Amino acid sequence: MSFISAHALDSTLGTPARDLEVSLFDGGEIIASARTDDNGRVSEFGPEHLEAGDYRIVFSTGDYFAAQGQDHFHPAVTIDFTVKAGEAHYHIPLLLSPFAYSTYRGS
Template sequence: MSGSTLSTHVLDAALGRPAVGVEVVLSTLDGAELERGVTDDDGRLRLDAAAPLAPGAYRLRFATGPWFAAQQRTTLFPLVELAFEVAPDQPHHHLALLLSPFAYTTYRGS
């Protein structure tokens, strides 16, 4: 395979449920947008950018401020950005975001 597919999963850790409707933007580190989408009813989004991602560095930007505001909840984080590296030997990358109004954590899933 000449590249990698990408998916994400956003969970509302404060309420213990998927974060439905979070806008996510995939870009290069210099800001060139590759793809955008919104998390589904399970808090998931697949970002294939029309083709597998070449090895290199990318960024996922999660629009957490508007998402919390739509629920009439405040947050410290108007957005969360994750810079990550696509490895040449991995056919799929999955980045999860556990989100609460005043903290977040992330990890590479499967």
């Protein structure tokens, strides 16, 4: 299992956010990039382990909504998070709409 996984749901449509680009950064360096599958998930994302520290995941929501011809406010959703030593897995879910989003620490 990948150390990081992500999930995106389009709350406007009530469906998974399919084919949404997601990128993982360590500082300013990109360490992984993927697109969500038909279930809105990126299950295998990034390395099997990350050192303790601060990381960033970016969901390219502007491109996602533009591809659907949908007006939107956020060109990207950026989530900064901290990896703690001894953790086995981090799941980062995103609930999005064209003008709002929410996230939480998943399991």
